[in-house]
Amino acid sequence: MQNIIIKPIGxxxxxxxxxxxxxxxxxxxxxxxxxxxxxxxxxxGLKDLEAYSHAILIYHFDRSQKEDLISKPFLxxxxxxxxxxxxxHRPNHIGxxxxxxxxxxxxxxxxxEVDMLDKTPLIDIKPFVKQFDNRENVVSGWVDKHFTNGxxxxxxxx
Amino acid sequence: MQNIIIKPIGxxxxxxxxxxxxxxxxxxxxxxxxxxxxxxxxxxGLKDLEAYSHAILIYHFDRSQKEDLISKPFLxxxxxxxxxxxxxHRPNHIGxxxxxxxxxxxxxxxxxEVDMLDKTPLIDIKPFVKQFDNRENVVSGWVDKHFTNGxxxxxxxx
Numbered sequence: 001m002q003n004i005i006i007k008p009i010g011x012x013x014x015x016x017x018x019x020x021x022x023x024x025x026x027x028x029x030x031x032x033x034x035x036x037x038x039x040x041x042x043x044x045g046l047k048d049l050e051a052y053s054h055a056i057l058i059y060h061f062d063r064s065q066k067e068d069l070i071s072k073p074f075l076x077x078x079x080x081x082x083x084x085x086x087x088x089h090r091p092n093h094i095g096x097x098x099x100x101x102x103x104x105x106x107x108x109x110x111x112x113e114v115d116m117l118d119k120t121p122l123i124d125i126k127p128f129v130k131q132f133d134n135r136e137n138v139v140s141g142w143v144d145k146h147f148t149n150g151x152x153x154x155x156x157x158x
Numbered sequence: 159m160q161n162i163i164i165k166p167i168g169x170x171x172x173x174x175x176x177x178x179x180x181x182x183x184x185x186x187x188x189x190x191x192x193x194x195x196x197x198x199x200x201x202x203g204l205k206d207l208e209a210y211s212h213a214i215l216i217y218h219f220d221r222s223q224k225e226d227l228i229s230k231p232f233l234x235x236x237x238x239x240x241x242x243x244x245x246x247h248r249p250n251h252i253g254x255x256x257x258x259x260x261x262x263x264x265x266x267x268x269x270x271e272v273d274m275l276d277k278t279p280l281i282d283i284k285p286f287v288k289q290f291d292n293r294e295n296v297v298s299g300w301v302d303k304h305f306t307n308g309x310x311x312x313x314x315x316x
Contacts, residue, residue: 001169001279004218006162009249025290042249045227047239051299055241058216058252060162069203081205083213083283086290091167091200094216094282096254098293121159124252125241130296131305132183132244135256138288141209147289 008121010038010107012059014114019063024074025086026097026113028152034099034114036122038107046125050104054128055111059095060121061088075146075153084141095120098128166279168196168265170217172272177221182232183244184255184271186310192257192272194280196265203283208262212286213269217253218279219246233304233311242299253278256286 014034016022023029036057038046049055066089072078073085082090099111109125146153172192174180181187194215196204207213224247230236231243240248257269267283304311 001166004164004166004220004279004281006164006250006252008159008162011159027290027293042227042241045240045249046242047228047237048242048299049239051297052242053295053297054293056254058254062162069200070205079205081207082203083200084204084206084210084285086284086287090282091203092164092281094164096214096216096284098291121162123162123250124248126244126254127242127299127301128293128296129244129298129301130293131298131301131310132185133256134292134296135185135212135286135288137211138286138292139209139211140287140289141206141285143285143287143289152289 006123008060008123009042010036010122012036012057012116012120012122014116014118016117019117022115026099026115030112032114033102033110033112035108035110040107043107046104049127050101052101052127054098054100056126056128057097057099057122058124059116060123061093061095062121063117064088064093067091075143078142080142164281166218166281167200168194168280170194170215170274170278170280172274172276174275177275180273184257184273188271190272191260191268191270193266193268198265201265204262207285208259210259210285212256212258214284214286215255215257215280216282217274218281219251219253220279221275222246222251225249233301236300238300
C-alpha cells in the first residue's frame with residue numbers, strides 16, 4: 001500500500017510542555033484553554049465552524065518516537081493492545097481530541113478540553129455533530145470499571 | 159512544517175463501490191456490514207478491542223482528488239467552510255467514522271455503521287470510550303435544523 005503524505009495545516013498551542021502535565025483526556029480538566037493557529041491559506045475553511053460548540057481535532061503525536069503494539073494505559077497496570085487504548089505510541093502516531101470551541105478570531109480557534117502538547121502539528125478539524133458522533137449503549141472495554149457509579153477515577157484528575 | 163509520512167495499517171472493505179451508494183453517516187443505515195483487514199504485523203495491537211462495542215476508524219479518503227475550502231454538504235444547498243462539514247474533499251483527505259464492532263477474527267474486525275468506500279486505506283483504530291468521546295450540550299451548527307424534534311431528514315435515508 002502506498003504511503004500517504006500529510007501536510008500539517010497549523011499548530012496547536014497549549015499550556016502543556018511535557019507529557020506528564022497532560023490530563024488523560026481534556027474533558028476531565030476543562031478550565032484550561034488552548035488555541036490552534038491555522039495556516040492562513042486555509043482560513044476560508046473555518047466559515048461557520050463557530051456555530052458549533054465542539055470540534056474534533058486530528059493531529060500528530062510528533063513527540064512520540066516509538067510504536068508499542070501492547071502497552072499499559074495511564075488508568076491501570078494491565079497491558080492492552082494499542083488499538084484498545086489511546087496511547088500516542090501507536091502506528092502512525094495520529095491523535096484525536098474533542099474540544100470545546102470558545103471563539104474564533106481570524107485564523108485562530110480558541111478552545112477548552114485541552115489534552116495535547118504545546119506545538120502539536122494539526123492535521124484536520126472536523127465539526128463535532130451530535131447526531132453523527134454521540135453513541136448510546138456503549139461498552140468501553142477495560143475502561144468502564146474505572147468509572148463505576150458515575151465516578152471519575154482519582155488518577156484522571158491531575 | 160515538516161510533512162508526515164503515513165503508512166496504511168490495513169484496508170477497509172465495504173459494500174460501497176462508489177460515493178453515491180454511501181449513507182451520509184453509517185449510523186443512519188446500520189444493517190450494512192463491512193470489515194477491516196489489518197496488516198498481520200499489527201495483529202497483536204487488537205488485544206482487548208473486542209471488549210468495546212464501538213471503535214473510531216481513521217482512514218484516507220483516497221478517491222478524493224480535490225480540496226475545496228468552501229463546499230455544499232449533502233444535507234443542504236448552503237455553502238460552508240470545509241472545517242464545518244464532513245466532506246472528503248478536505249486538506250489531507252483524512253476520514254473518521256465511529257463503527258459498531260460485531261466480531262474480531264484474527265486480523266479482521268467486522269463492523270456495522272459503515273460509511274466508507276470499499277478498499278479504503280486504514281490509518282488508525284481507536285477504541286470509542288463513552289467517558290471520553292460522548293458530549294452533552296452539543297450545538298451542531300447548521301446541521302441541527304435538519305434534525306428538529308428528533309427527526310432524521312429524508313435525505314439521510316438512502
